[in-house]
Amino acid sequence: MIDFEWYRSFVFIYRHNSVSEAAKSRFMTQPAMSQHLASLEAEIGEPLFVRTARKMIPTERGKLLYTEVAPLVEALEQLSADLKTSSQPSLKWIKIGSAPEFYQEKILPLLPKFGTCSISYFGTAEELLGILEEDKADIIITSKKFLKPGVEYEKLWEEELAIIAPAHWEVPDAVSLKAKERWLTEQTWIAYGPELPIIRRLWRERFKKRPMLSTPYIIPNLHMILRLVTSGAGLSVVPTYLLDTAKEGEVQVVYADLSVRNELFFAYKSKHKYIPEIQQIKKVIREHI
Template sequence: MIDFEWYRSFISIYKHQSVSAAARARFLTQPAMSQHLAALEAEVGEVLFIRAPRKMIPTDKGKELYARIVPLIENLETMTLEITHAASPTILAPIIRLGSAGEYFTKRALSRVHDLEVRFSVQFGITSALIESLQNDQLDLAIATQKLHLPGIEYTKIEEETFVIVVPFDAEVNVGEHSVEEWLNEQRWISYGLELPIIRRIWKEHFQKRPKIRPYHVMSDLRTILEAIEYGMGMSILPTYLIQESLQQQKVKVIFPDLTFTNELYAAYKIEQKQNPIYQHIIKGLKQT
């Protein structure tokens, strides 16, 4: 008789393309994972993977089996989680370890998830660090500003953020005989990093080149950059969701409104948690407009 755990191990190996990575994801030893696969292959009567260096390649039989059992296994796990949650209303809400950029969580995400029946343990950081924590099981979900194509990680788009050029409200903008690019190159810029990680996007999309500027100030927090602009310390490029209150209070203003770019934001999670109803509940909340 086939053990249900054999199927789960087979699915994990299929998704991770590695016995060792699948074992880590399932909190099993590598020998145990290999035993599950060998037992399933013996029961099926055919080889399910070709063992290549550093990679497990599914055979036609392996592909067929995966296509047939994945919907059944995922539906069964989802139903079990939903029944458990519904049958235990008095149990404390689950704790979800969520990673995000601090400014996005504070100014955008928090308003969308504050009323969910979930307890959050929030970690702030840049996308690369958050995805690494997700891979190492230190986070359950991460809000990512880009897709890093790593084994075992899947992404669901949440929304698009729009970035604009922001200056102090009383700043004078007089391009004169200069081109817009020349004028921008001469200004005092506040950057998120020395390599101009956000400023470069404007130049790439609108001028098809790298900017010829050196940042006057470097501040690795968009909220701090906004306050610096309010104090007249320079100009920068910020997401529109962050500056609404400052615009209304006439502390800053947007210049050259045609010079913008959009960036996609994603919820990132382990592939095996794709059908987790709690994760889907949070992602649905994050997608609210």
């Protein structure tokens, strides 16, 4: 008789393309995970994966089994979570983490719609992941995906990163990419951090190199950067959603064709995936963003 846990292990291996990573996600030992797969393959009578040095590649039989089994496994996990939460007091407090600028612009106005109390944490992507792993946050919104056991990600949104300048600056109508880079390189810049994290993201995608810029101002706060740009201090790269509340005539987007897209994700621990309050928060944020 096939054990249901064999199916669960098979689904995790399929998603991670790795026995070791699947074992970490299920909080199992690698030998135990391998035994589940071996038992399932023996019961079915043919291999479900082709083993390579780097990853597990599903066979055609494995692909077919996954399409049949994955929805059933997810449904049973959802049922188990519902039964568990229905027998416990409702979770009344949700701990949510985000970059402070995104939180202020997009999350703060939605707090009354969450239907729960909340505790908020702010930080960089690395700091937010640490908060999540320590269970100081139930859900975070992050711009980076770190492969960690027991942590899942869902794409939330794509923000646009654009170069901005003071509105009164005269920007040359450069046609070629090289001419635009030349003019931009000659200007003064305001950076979010010493490694120019946001500027570097745009520069590498558009110019295929690291930026070599004059950056006399390092300010780890996008709202303050926007304010300094409007005062005429220099250029910077910021998410365009910040410009929605900027006063007209204070700032301009420079060379809009150089803008890039940046993905944002929900991240949470697998064990919290079906908590109703977390599902509600994700739903509200998606509807309003």
